[in-house]
Amino acid sequence: MANLFGYIDPGSGSLFLQALAGGVAAVGVFLKVYWRRLKRFLHIGKPEDESSESSPS
Amino acid sequence: MTDAAGTLSGLEPGSFRDPDSRVFTSDGRVLRLLSEQGLADWRQLASSPLFQELVGEGRLVATEELVERAAFPDAIHGGVAGVLEHDVIPFVSYPYEWSFEMLRDAALLQLGILRRALESGMVLKDSTPYNVQFRGAAPVFIDVGSFEPLREGEPWAGYRQFCMLFLYPLLLQAWKDVPFQPWLRGSLNGITPQEIRNLLSLRDRFRRGTLTHVVLHARLEQRYEEKEADAKDELKKAGFKHELIVANVKGLEKLIRRLEWKQGSTVWTDYGLETTYSADDAERKARFVTHAAASELPHLVWDIGCNEGVHSRIAADYADHVVAMDADAAVVDRLYRKLRDENDRKILPLNVNIVDPPPALGWSGSERQHLPKRGRPDLTLCLALIHHVSIGGNVPVAEFLEWLRVNTGSLVIEWVAPEDPMAHRLLARKGPGEHPDYRTDWFERCLAERFDVVRSEVLAEGKRTLYLARSKA
Numbered sequence: 200m201a202n203l204f205g206y207i208d209p210g211s212g213s214l215f216l217q218a219l220a221g222g223v224a225a226v227g228v229f230l231k232v233y234w235r236r237l238k239r240f241l242h243i244g245k246p247e248d249e250s251s252e253s254s255p256s
Numbered sequence: 257m258t259d260a261a262g263t264l265s266g267l268e269p270g271s272f273r274d275p276d277s278r279v280f281t282s283d284g285r286v287l288r289l290l291s292e293q294g295l296a297d298w299r300q301l302a303s304s305p306l307f308q309e310l311v312g313e314g315r316l317v318a319t320e321e322l323v324e325r326a327a328f329p330d331a332i333h334g335g336v337a338g339v340l341e342h343d344v345i346p347f348v349s350y351p352y353e354w355s356f357e358m359l360r361d362a363a364l365l366q367l368g369i370l371r372r373a374l375e376s377g378m379v380l381k382d383s384t385p386y387n388v389q390f391r392g393a394a395p396v397f398i399d400v401g402s403f404e405p406l407r408e409g410e411p412w413a414g415y416r417q418f419c420m421l422f423l424y425p426l427l428l429q430a431w432k433d434v435p436f437q438p439w440l441r442g443s444l445n446g447i448t449p450q451e452i453r454n455l456l457s458l459r460d461r462f463r464r465g466t467l468t469h470v471v472l473h474a475r476l477e478q479r480y481e482e483k484e485a486d487a488k489d490e491l492k493k494a495g496f497k498h499e500l501i502v503a504n505v506k507g508l509e510k511l512i513r514r515l516e517w518k519q520g521s522t523v524w525t526d527y528g529l530e531t532t533y534s535a536d537d538a539e540r541k542a543r544f545v546t547h548a549a550a551s552e553l554p555h556l557v558w559d560i561g562c563n564e565g566v567h568s569r570i571a572a573d574y575a576d577h578v579v580a581m582d583a584d585a586a587v588v589d590r591l592y593r594k595l596r597d598e599n600d601r602k603i604l605p606l607n608v609n610i611v612d613p614p615p616a617l618g619w620s621g622s623e624r625q626h627l628p629k630r631g632r633p634d635l636t637l638c639l640a641l642i643h644h645v646s647i648g649g650n651v652p653v654a655e656f657l658e659w660l661r662v663n664t665g666s667l668v669i670e671w672v673a674p675e676d677p678m679a680h681r682l683l684a685r686k687g688p689g690e691h692p693d694y695r696t697d698w699f700e701r702c703l704a705e706r707f708d709v710v711r712s713e714v715l716a717e718g719k720r721t722l723y724l725a726r727s728k729a
Binding site: 206208211212213214215216217218220221222224225227228229231232235236 | 273275414415449468472473475476483485491495496500501503
């Protein structure tokens, strides 16, 4: 993966939390994380190319 | 790294965590070795207007890239690609020696720099108060190696560290009136989300900021402790943007600005007002310190038991830097606020109890240094202190003077005789004969064995005596 985090462990929980601590727009992102998980669980939608979205660093 | 130990001797022992950047000192200069990635990040920062602004405002340590490349230790895995030189910080201090207001100012500095970095397409890769130092009463961000290019869609990697080392310690003190210093001294990583959650009461849970930064944070952390999740990838695909980090940072700034430590009146905060000194004696004492500072012309002064900082200020007129230490956090907080309002750049107030001084901490016991290792004072002031050390703290008079002999050049020490009301009060709390060495003749003998006494002056009708003395090698 091209864009790893730095030398500290940011903690997965602390990262997801930031989709709650950034105001209304952030909560939208948080809900979307769960919406995507639900879709994936129900096998709805087209399969994704996992590597296509990593941005250059 | 395959270097011989000798070539690594100048490396700053606390700087090993970031593989792209390593600090080392050489002949009093502070240099930073960079990896290829570190060098690229530095050049992006150096070419941005933000860098000039932050340095100009005194918020970021002045830094230059060096052209010379010889004789630098090969302490970067993959090779040293570049070297920077930083302005020297006069005396290194750590968050467990700061007062509430100092940690708060350091937190706001960190957040302000992060917010502005985000607006300039950069981010800080960590969020630790060890990246902040004080020049007098002014905080300055020292970790130039912390800046890196922003990768859109990624959350703030340093958020957890910010909470553990800045936010939770401040909440602990503001909301529970529990001093954060022992917690930060106890763990260099700070307080975890679960720990602070367990410390807060039901009422605290309704305070602003608790729900997200503490309660939900702790819950999410517990939830993902065992579970594999690519948080970064999931957030990115759900549309996470750097504006959300900015919003979070602004929220944290607001929260931290509103925190307040309502310290009660401690024994010492009122001390300046009720000393046993007559006005005449106080003036003679000030004059004695003035003459001592003028004759010793010290680079660095320690004022141990500084209280209101009256004598630190006198010494600062003749010295380059003064470290004003007191065991009472409220006293230090008050002194810091005053110095900050005066824009002081010479006097560094620290919350230090000299009977239990900050030890060497961290990896190999050298990541954070023992107090005397951070700069030997040319002059130390111990005014109205020895009765607290020797009677209150039970340190034998001879041992205290020996410690001073080893750790200072010159010394101004005030002997507080057992007949003095303050010493008498402390002695009265102990059993009879508990401090057989607390005697004027014994003190003078111990002092003369370890120091050359230059002059002395009797105050308070013989109950107190000031000495200027120079340490015997």
